Amino acid sequence: MDIPAELETKIDEAITQYPVSKRSATLPLLHLIQEQLGYIDEAAIEWVAKKLGLEPINVLELVTFYPMIRREPAGKHHIRVCRTLSCAMAGSYELLDTFCKYARIDRQHNGHGTHLLKSEDGKYSIEFVECLASCGFGPVCMINDDFYEAVSQEEVPQLLEKYQ
Amino acid sequence: MASTTRTPHPREKRIIFKNIDRPGWTNDIECYLHDGGYEELKKAFTMKPEQIVNEVKASGLRGRGGAGFPCGVKWGFIKPGGSKPVYLICNADESEPGTFKDRYIIHQDPHQLLEGMIISCYAVNARLAYIYIRGEFPEGAKILEHALAEAKEQGFLGKNILGSGFDLEIYVFRGAGAYICGEETGLIESMEGKRPYPRIKPPYFPAVLGLYMCPTIVNNVETLCNVKHIVRIGGAEYAKMGKPNNTGTRLLCVSGDVQQPGYYEFEVGGITIGELINDICGGMKPGRTLKAVIPGGSSAKVLNAKDRYKIKAKQPDGTTVELEMGLEDIPIDFDTLAAAGSMAGSGGVIVMDDTRDMVWALNNINEFYAHESCGQCTPCREGSLWMKKITERMLHGGGVEQDTDTLKTVADNIAGRTICAFGEACAWPTQSFIDKFRDEFAATAGKKGSENGSTNH
Numbered sequence: 134m135d136i137p138a139e140l141e142t143k144i145d146e147a148i149t150q151y152p153v154s155k156r157s158a159t160l161p162l163l164h165l166i167q168e169q170l171g172y173i174d175e176a177a178i179e180w181v182a183k184k185l186g187l188e189p190i191n192v193l194e195l196v197t198f199y200p201m202i203r204r205e206p207a208g209k210h211h212i213r214v215c216r217t218l219s220c221a222m223a224g225s226y227e228l229l230d231t232f233c234k235y236a237r238i239d240r241q242h243n244g245h246g247t248h249l250l251k252s253e254d255g256k257y258s259i260e261f262v263e264c265l266a267s268c269g270f271g272p273v274c275m276i277n278d279d280f281y282e283a284v285s286q287e288e289v290p291q292l293l294e295k296y297q
Numbered sequence: 298m299a300s301t302t303r304t305p306h307p308r309e310k311r312i313i314f315k316n317i318d319r320p321g322w323t324n325d326i327e328c329y330l331h332d333g334g335y336e337e338l339k340k341a342f343t344m345k346p347e348q349i350v351n352e353v354k355a356s357g358l359r360g361r362g363g364a365g366f367p368c369g370v371k372w373g374f375i376k377p378g379g380s381k382p383v384y385l386i387c388n389a390d391e392s393e394p395g396t397f398k399d400r401y402i403i404h405q406d407p408h409q410l411l412e413g414m415i416i417s418c419y420a421v422n423a424r425l426a427y428i429y430i431r432g433e434f435p436e437g438a439k440i441l442e443h444a445l446a447e448a449k450e451q452g453f454l455g456k457n458i459l460g461s462g463f464d465l466e467i468y469v470f471r472g473a474g475a476y477i478c479g480e481e482t483g484l485i486e487s488m489e490g491k492r493p494y495p496r497i498k499p500p501y502f503p504a505v506l507g508l509y510m511c512p513t514i515v516n517n518v519e520t521l522c523n524v525k526h527i528v529r530i531g532g533a534e535y536a537k538m539g540k541p542n543n544t545g546t547r548l549l550c551v552s553g554d555v556q557q558p559g560y561y562e563f564e565v566g567g568i569t570i571g572e573l574i575n576d577i578c579g580g581m582k583p584g585r586t587l588k589a590v591i592p593g594g595s596s597a598k599v600l601n602a603k604d605r606y607k608i609k610a611k612q613p614d615g616t617t618v619e620l621e622m623g624l625e626d627i628p629i630d631f632d633t634l635a636a637a638g639s640m641a642g643s644g645g646v647i648v649m650d651d652t653r654d655m656v657w658a659l660n661n662i663n664e665f666y667a668h669e670s671c672g673q674c675t676p677c678r679e680g681s682l683w684m685k686k687i688t689e690r691m692l693h694g695g696g697v698e699q700d701t702d703t704l705k706t707v708a709d710n711i712a713g714r715t716i717c718a719f720g721e722a723c724a725w726p727t728q729s730f731i732d733k734f735r736d737e738f739a740a741t742a743g744k745k746g747s748e749n750g751s752t753n754h
Contacts, residue, residue, distance in 0.1 A: 156491075198475065199473035200474035217595070263665050266391045266396060269558035
């Protein structure tokens with residue numbers, strides 16, 4: 134697997150933050166690789182294992198556990214809508230539907246543990262996530278790393294406009 | 298995307314949130330230093346570590362993450378002069394539904410957290426510390442990393458801090474979307490690069506066998522911020538805020554059906570549920586009445602607005618009296634909410650009005666816990682999923698008469714039978730929703746197919 138030199142420098146620096154056990158750097162490395170390459174494939178799992186002196190299963194068991202680590206590419210822009218109680222009371226189910234409508238994503242078969250929902254052109258992917266910790270200002274969502282509070286359905290088209 | 302900044306309500310007592318939404322305030326170190334920042338760290342270095350531990354004990358500070366365990370007692374478990382290194386971890390995995398306080402500290406006042414944390418590390422002799430921040434706070438993680446670099450540049454971190462001879466490094470560790478990492482032993486496993494399956498206590502009390510099997514203190518963001526203020530005013534003075542055994546201030550996060558949801562800070566027990574809703578949050582929405590309150594994050598037991606609550610309260614002279622009060626008269630503090638059958642938990646107050654369907658609300662909560670159960674213990678892994686399946690089926694008109702009792706039986710067989718408190722966290726909503734709103738559950742269970750009009754999801 135080809136890891137760009139700049140990324141490997143970041144990776145080496147991250148490992149120094151765990152002087153007691155390199156294994157602690159597994160999740161940080163997965164974050165770094167996913168940020169750059171979009172998802173974690175078999176080659177990335179083996180690369181991380183080798184880098185940290187672990188068995189691939191040690192890495193795989195984290196990849197399959199943590200909801201934020203992806204095994205397939207997301208859309209160019211990834212949308213997360215909060216599903217949990219306060220946001221649901223504020224209309225997050227309707228917000229998810231509206232995002233799907235304007236991003237042209239087929240919402241069928243959505244749910245935890247299923248594949249990411251993506252638009253056909255690959256521009257957007259969407260998922261329902263659990264509590265994003267801004268419950269007073271629901272419904273909330275994230276687009277990539279950007280965070281939005283009190284999002285009305287009417288705002289969805291202009292919001293998507295920002296992410297081309 | 299309406300503005301969410303607020304000026305503090307006159308009844309608030311802002312200490313931890315002093316700088317949140319403060320005009321002209323920025324989160325860089327210059328602003329913090331200009332405002333007298335890191336003076337308490339300098340003061341701390343004039344004290345012996347044990348003195349700080351004693352001040353924290355005297356303050357009565359209880360953990361702000363959910364369990365309310367006395368912070369000084371936790372620190373006291375670390376025996377000075379041990380052969381193993383000590384670690385401190387700041388739990389910034391804020392993920393209890395209804396809770397949104399740490400986000401603002403991290404984003405707007407990161408140096409307050411760092412100062413509290415450095416003082417705390419000095420007090421327990423930790424030379425390596427981590428901030429475990431949830432993965433969904435990418436901006437927060439960047440802000441903290443920047444703040445750490447600033448603090449290091451100023452000599453507040455690194456070798457021989459301010460000439461004290463004390464060395465400390467702090468790093469940020471990012472989670473990846475798993476609620477269980479807020480449980481301190483799950484968090485530790487996560488930091489060790491393993492699946493975050495909580496450890497069984499005993500023997501794995503973090504203060505004895507924590508990170509890398511060394512003594513470890515795990516404290517919530519708000520708790521660590523409080524330490525700075527305890528050093529500033531002294532434990533005895535701090536303990537004058539709030540009431541006995543419920544000292545200091547508390548950040549309350551209000552969400553749901555009130556006119557002005559948001560984040561507020563009050564002396565512990567200084568406000569009742571009714572005052573919070575009506576005086577601070579502008580009351581219920583027009584034409585609506587209060588139906589239910591979850592007072593301490595979604596795992597806290599729900600309280601019904603129609604019920605009367607019998608509360609045993611300790612008087613200043615040590616005697617106990619039994620008071621009877623309505624939901625709105627309950628003061629928000631650790632002991633009274635526990636006496637009312639719920640908990641102050643993480644300070645997340647979720648308010649529901651008379652339009653809310655309690656089966657729908659519980660189903661939403663059940664889906665959360667079914668998704669977040671780590672899967673280690675069978676009662677929780679299976680039970681949380683079954684509770685969700687039952688409430689979901691009830692909502693979609695597939696309920697049967699026994700559902701209410703079945704739900705309760707499933708919940709009763711999770712609580713107390715798991716390695717960590719997640720078992721209780723997922724059982725308490727089901728137990729309490731059924732206990733407080735049994736008629737509603739029975740009615741929904743009896744409805745068939747399209748009869749049930751409340752299921753828009």
